[in-house]
Amino acid sequence: MGLSRLSDQFHRHLVASSAFSEDDREAVYRAIMTRRDVRDQFLDDPVPDDVLQRLLQAAHAAPSVGFMQPWNFIVVRSAERREAVWQAFSRANDEAAAMFADEQQARYRSLKLEGIRKAPVGICITCDPDRAGPLVLGRTHNARMDSYSTVCAVQNMWLAARAEGIGIGWVSIFHQQDLRDILGIPESIEIIGWFCLGYVDALYDQPELAIKGWRQRLPLEQLVFDEAWGRSRG
Amino acid sequence: MGLSRLSDQFHRHLVASSAFSEDDREAVYRAIMTRRDVRDQFLDDPVPDDVLQRLLQAAHAAPSVGFMQPWNFIVVRSAERREAVWQAFSRANDEAAAMFADEQQARYRSLKLEGIRKAPVGICITCDPDRAGPLVLGRTHNARMDSYSTVCAVQNMWLAARAEGIGIGWVSIFHQQDLRDILGIPESIEIIGWFCLGYVDALYDQPELAIKGWRQRLPLEQLVFDEAWGRSRG
Numbered sequence: 001m002g003l004s005r006l007s008d009q010f011h012r013h014l015v016a017s018s019a020f021s022e023d024d025r026e027a028v029y030r031a032i033m034t035r036r037d038v039r040d041q042f043l044d045d046p047v048p049d050d051v052l053q054r055l056l057q058a059a060h061a062a063p064s065v066g067f068m069q070p071w072n073f074i075v076v077r078s079a080e081r082r083e084a085v086w087q088a089f090s091r092a093n094d095e096a097a098a099m100f101a102d103e104q105q106a107r108y109r110s111l112k113l114e115g116i117r118k119a120p121v122g123i124c125i126t127c128d129p130d131r132a133g134p135l136v137l138g139r140t141h142n143a144r145m146d147s148y149s150t151v152c153a154v155q156n157m158w159l160a161a162r163a164e165g166i167g168i169g170w171v172s173i174f175h176q177q178d179l180r181d182i183l184g185i186p187e188s189i190e191i192i193g194w195f196c197l198g199y200v201d202a203l204y205d206q207p208e209l210a211i212k213g214w215r216q217r218l219p220l221e222q223l224v225f226d227e228a229w230g231r232s233r234g
Numbered sequence: 235m236g237l238s239r240l241s242d243q244f245h246r247h248l249v250a251s252s253a254f255s256e257d258d259r260e261a262v263y264r265a266i267m268t269r270r271d272v273r274d275q276f277l278d279d280p281v282p283d284d285v286l287q288r289l290l291q292a293a294h295a296a297p298s299v300g301f302m303q304p305w306n307f308i309v310v311r312s313a314e315r316r317e318a319v320w321q322a323f324s325r326a327n328d329e330a331a332a333m334f335a336d337e338q339q340a341r342y343r344s345l346k347l348e349g350i351r352k353a354p355v356g357i358c359i360t361c362d363p364d365r366a367g368p369l370v371l372g373r374t375h376n377a378r379m380d381s382y383s384t385v386c387a388v389q390n391m392w393l394a395a396r397a398e399g400i401g402i403g404w405v406s407i408f409h410q411q412d413l414r415d416i417l418g419i420p421e422s423i424e425i426i427g428w429f430c431l432g433y434v435d436a437l438y439d440q441p442e443l444a445i446k447g448w449r450q451r452l453p454l455e456q457l458v459f460d461e462a463w464g465r466s467r468g
Binding site: 010011014015016017018019020023024025027028029031032033034035036037038041054056057058060061062063066067068069071072073074075076077078081092095096097100108111113133135137138139140141142144145148151152153154155156158159160162163164165166167170171172173174175176180183184185186189192193198200202203204205206207209210211212214215217218220223224225226227228229230233 | 244247248249250251252253254257258259260261263264265266267268269270271275288290291292294295296297299300301302303305306307308309310311312315320323326329330333334342345347350367369371372373375377378379382383384386388390392393394396397398399400401404406407408409410412417418420423426427434435436437438439440441443444445446448449450451452454457458459460461462464467
């Protein structure tokens with residue numbers, strides 16, 4: 001097949017893709033702006049399989065380096081297993097708290113940082129660096145691109161969940177070996193995070209750590225540079 | 235202030251947050267499912283500052299570990315600077331192509347993997363691990379959480395762009411030092427990626443690497459486990 005035929009063949013796959021209507025655009029921004037990292041607002045209501053499947057399909061639609069799709073999703077509903085995960089969190093979190101000094105430690109200990117037992121569903125999301133063999137298009141000059149792809153899947157799932165009325169909280173305070181042991185995850189697989197999922201009927205109007213005085217929103221204009229590092233915009 | 239007063243104070247910040255209407259939910263899924271990694275469909279049309287600002291606000295609304303907001307955005311419109319970035323890509327991409335053997339190398343070389351010069355806007359997105367000091371809530375047991383937060387910002391921006399009719403392509407094939415030199419990025423700052431942005435009026439109906447035969451979509455059911463690694467559902 002000549003190159004021009006190939007080119008025509010690809011062209012068939014181009015579809016009109018303009019901006020969304022104003023209403024649809026606002027819906028996308030609303031998901032982005034009202035999404036929260038949920039630790040305590042989970043309701044008991046079970047998450048139906050078909051809803052969970054939509055969230056996983058959203059995750060699976062993420063971009064991935066070399067289209068390697070390195071992610072896996074371990075869906076945990078068992079209360080016993082979530083209890084074991086919580087115990088692992090709790091041990092690591094005690095270590096974490098002890099790293100902070102004095103008043104900051106007291107403040108740290110007052111924060112609820114997970115909903116592992118309260119949320120009816122936990123998902124461990126992992127990255128398999130060997131999913132597409134050792135040589136991956138786009139990973140040749142940045143070895144972390146596979147885990148970054150998996151994080152794109154996380155954020156897709158998080159935003160879809162917001163639209164479904166489901167809250168998600170990312171828990172990162174674990175010794176990875178504890179999660180490996182509880183979930184039987186092989187050594188070659190990177191653990192990206194544990195995610196608590198459950199229906200919510202209320203969310204904070206700002207990030208919880210801002211509301212609780214841990215750290216405030218930075219002004220966006222300080223974070224945007226023009227043409228080179230450190231040059232603020234006119 | 236007693237704890238109960240504090241608790242009431244936080245409660246004031248909880249707002250009703252149920253599922254979106256079916257139309258709004260579909261808009262969110264449409265952004266997720268039709269978003270593409272764009273390399274060649276960029277139009278010349280300039281991206282207005284107010285639209286770019288909305289995309290950056292979407293990025294800035296991402297979750298971040300310990301609310302550290304480690305991201306910076308270097309917005310590059312200068313054709314000369316984009317040319318320098320393209321030269322850096324081009325050198326790295328020649329190295330990358332040489333890593334692939336025979337037919338796969340020919341196929342690699344036939345792919346257009348960037349739109350650095352064609353897209354009117356480039357954004358280099360970076361992660362500052364020192365943004366909130368050495369000790370960060372939630373990063374104590376996973377040192378990569380700051381870069382993962384920055385990737386969540388990337389994906390927020392990408393989905394908002396889809397709703398705005400703007401395509402984005404992630405370019406990862408660089409020696410980081412080249413981008414540091416061109417953009418004046420300090421050594422302490424991690425470069426997450428270079429992103430090409432521009433209006434599009436057509437996108438591929440599947441990931442471009444699938445259409446062009448590089449690698450196909452994996453069945454989602456192979457990637458989802460029940461309760462533990464390797465246990466397939468149902």
